[in-house]
Amino acid sequence: MAKSRLLAVDDEPGVRQFLKAALxxxxxxxxxxxxxxxLEALARRSYALVLTDGRMPGMxxxxxxxxxxxxxxxxxxxxxxxxxxxxxxxxxxxxxxADYLTKPLKSPEELRLRVARVLEQEALARRVRVxxxxxxxxxxxxxxxxDPAMSRxxxxxxxxxxxxxxxxxxxxxxTGKEVLARFLHESGPRAGQxxxxxxxxxxxxxxxxxxLFGHEKxxxxxxxxxxxxxxxxxEGGTLFLDEIGEVPLHxxxxxxxxxxxxxxxxxxxxxxxxxxxxxxxxxxRDLDADRRSGKFREDLFFRLAVFPLHIPPLRERPxxxxxxxxxxxxxxxxxxxxAALELSAEAARALEGYAWPGNVRELQNLMERLSIVAPGPxxxxxxxxxxxxxxxxxxxxxxxxxxxxxxxxxxxILKAMGGNRTRAAQVLQISLRSxxxxxxxxxxxxxxxxx
Numbered sequence: 078m079a080k081s082r083l084l085a086v087d088d089e090p091g092v093r094q095f096l097k098a099a100l101x102x103x104x105x106x107x108x109x110x111x112x113x114x115x116l117e118a119l120a121r122r123s124y125a126l127v128l129t130d131g132r133m134p135g136m137x138x139x140x141x142x143x144x145x146x147x148x149x150x151x152x153x154x155x156x157x158x159x160x161x162x163x164x165x166x167x168x169x170x171x172x173x174x175a176d177y178l179t180k181p182l183k184s185p186e187e188l189r190l191r192v193a194r195v196l197e198q199e200a201l202a203r204r205v206r207v208x209x210x211x212x213x214x215x216x217x218x219x220x221x222x223x224d225p226a227m228s229r230x231x232x233x234x235x236x237x238x239x240x241x242x243x244x245x246x247x248x249x250x251x252t253g254k255e256v257l258a259r260f261l262h263e264s265g266p267r268a269g270q271x272x273x274x275x276x277x278x279x280x281x282x283x284x285x286x287x288x289l290f291g292h293e294k295x296x297x298x299x300x301x302x303x304x305x306x307x308x309x310x311x312e313g314g315t316l317f318l319d320e321i322g323e324v325p326l327h328x329x330x331x332x333x334x335x336x337x338x339x340x341x342x343x344x345x346x347x348x349x350x351x352x353x354x355x356x357x358x359x360x361x362r363d364l365d366a367d368r369r370s371g372k373f374r375e376d377l378f379f380r381l382a383v384f385p386l387h388i389p390p391l392r393e394r395p396x397x398x399x400x401x402x403x404x405x406x407x408x409x410x411x412x413x414x415x416a417a418l419e420l421s422a423e424a425a426r427a428l429e430g431y432a433w434p435g436n437v438r439e440l441q442n443l444m445e446r447l448s449i450v451a452p453g454p455x456x457x458x459x460x461x462x463x464x465x466x467x468x469x470x471x472x473x474x475x476x477x478x479x480x481x482x483x484x485x486x487x488x489x490i491l492k493a494m495g496g497n498r499t500r501a502a503q504v505l506q507i508s509l510r511s512x513x514x515x516x517x518x519x520x521x522x523x524x525x526x527x528x
Contacts, residue, residue: 080105081196082122086115086129086141087157092180096128099185100192112136116144120303120343122351123312124152125196126175131158139172146173148303151312153199155191157182175199203269220253220260221404224394230386231260237384238264243336245321245381246359248388251438254359255319257388262315267355270314275307278320286328287344290335296345308341311354321358321381322367329374336380356381391433391440398429398440405441406456409448418451423458427466450504452494459489460504487515 085096086109097106107124109115111133118124127145131138142154153175169177175195182188222228237244238261246254255274262272280288287297291306307316318324324332335341336356340349358381367373391398402420410417420428433439443465447456458466463486487505491512494500502512 081125082107083192084109084115084118084124084127086110086112086127086133086138088130088133092130092157095182095185096188099188103189104192112138112141112144115141116148119145119149119152120350121348123149123309125199126153126155126192128155128157128192130180131156131169139169142169142172142174148305151203153195155195203271220256221397221400222394223396223400224389225396226389227394227397230257230388234261234386235264237261237386239266240384241266241355242383243355243381244357244384244386245364246357246386246388247364248359248361249390249436250361251436252388252390253437254361254388255317257386258315258317258357258359261357262317262355265315265355267314271311272315272317273307273311274317274319276319278323282325282328285324286331289328290331290341291343293343293345296343300345303343306341306343308335308352308354309350313353315355315357318356318358320360322360322362322364322373326372326374329377333374333377333380336377391436395429398433399425401437401440402428402444405444406448409445413448416454418448418453419455421455421457424456424461424466427458427461431465446504450500452500457489459486459492462486484515484519487512488519488521491516491521 080103082105083100084107085093085100087093087096088110093108093110097108100106107118109118112129112135115127115129119127127141129138129141136144138156138158142156145152145154154173155176155178156169156174157178157180159180175198176191178188178191220231222231234257244258244261246257248254258274259272262268275288277285283297287300287304287306289306289308291304291309292300294300294303331341335352339353340351342349364373364378364382368375368378399420402425403417406420407417428440435442443462447460451460463482466486466489487501490504491498491501494504498512498516499509502509505512
């Protein structure tokens with residue numbers, strides 16, 4: 078197991094050597110003479126902990142602490158000073174110091190004990206943050222399936238999770254590519270580390286390079302300070318690059334270099350910064366076709382697709398529809414402190430018969446909406462949108478006009494809401510005035526029981 082990296086900062090050579098001698102047995106220790114050297118060292122590579130003298134020429138230890146907490150929040154700081162007071166200790170802890178030690182230190186053993194305690198506390202805090210994030214949206218609880226194709230996919234994903242290789246996830250929008258990426262992360266050796274997701278389509282060409290690789294102060298107009306990118310922020314963990322096909326061609330070469338060399342250069346710098354992350358990419362495009370047409374670099378494609386995984390659309394896995402629908406209803410009910418809605422037999426058949434062009438995301442959004450507007454305790458067929466609910470026995474669909482389908486759906490929702498027009502309008506996602514107009518058109522302009 079690799080040793081944790083520490084950075085000892087002090088303007089006195091004797092103190093620096095003492096710190097290194099005391100800690101080198103258990104840690105990889107680097108030295109810096111002042112705050113400027115310390116920030117340069119931090120820019121080159123990541124450190125688990127910085128031990129810094131409180132009073133140094135130029136940048137003080139307190140100022141270095143503030144810089145480290147702002148630029149490298151995952152790095153803990155212990156402040157050392159020969160002028161310790163209660164006020165200094167309180168100020169240091171308020172500024173984010175993990176501990177505060179007064180020089181001269183009593184013994185190397187005490188130093189090692191305090192450092193080990195801080196690193197243990199930081200590791201525990203990171204683990205708690207990861208667990209809290211998992212509790213909010215546990216990918217393994219969302220990765221539900223009954224379809225044989227999904228079962229085969231998950232077994233393949235488990236094998237991929239254990240290997241330190243890039244994975245390319247393909248599939249239509251809404252199929253759950255990020256959920257599968259989180260499953261890979263949580264099922265692999267980096268599970269206790271960070272998982273960062275970047276939607277490459279959300280940034281224009283001028284911003285995505287800075288977002289991924291970071292920049293130095295003054296690298297471009299508006300770059301008022303140094304900023305680490307997502308690759309550095311995901312150090313030790315997983316970086317999920319969604320919509321990878323949207324990365325501009327001129328940046329694809331830089332991305333390939335990072336994957337191959339495990340180093341990067343921030344914008345405005347030629348300094349190599351080592352990174353230790355796993356990259357999982359995803360796209361809803363035919364990336365192989367883009368490769369053949371020259372829209373996507375061939376070498377990057379094959380680098381990303383070391384382990385390709387394809388998620389089938391929901392319409393090709395009908396066995397999963399009701400399983401997911403009931404899960405989403407249960408989850409929504411739990412969050413709102415009420416019992417989960419039950420699907421009627423007719424509603425269940427309607428859901429199974431729908432093509433779900435928006436895939437799992439469309440199904441989840443519908444169940445969320447029903448959990449809000451349905452009076453409970455169940456979901457009837459008439460509460461479903463007109464494009465989903467099943468046709469009753471009668472004329473074939475091609476023989477029924479759109480107006481007939483709309484009338485049947487509106488009256489069905491109104492009946493399910495007990496005649497309450499306000500609630501019916503909310504379910505239909507139309508204004509109350511529009512609903513009243515429609516009811517008048519249908520000859521149903523009686524009194525609204527809701528008042």
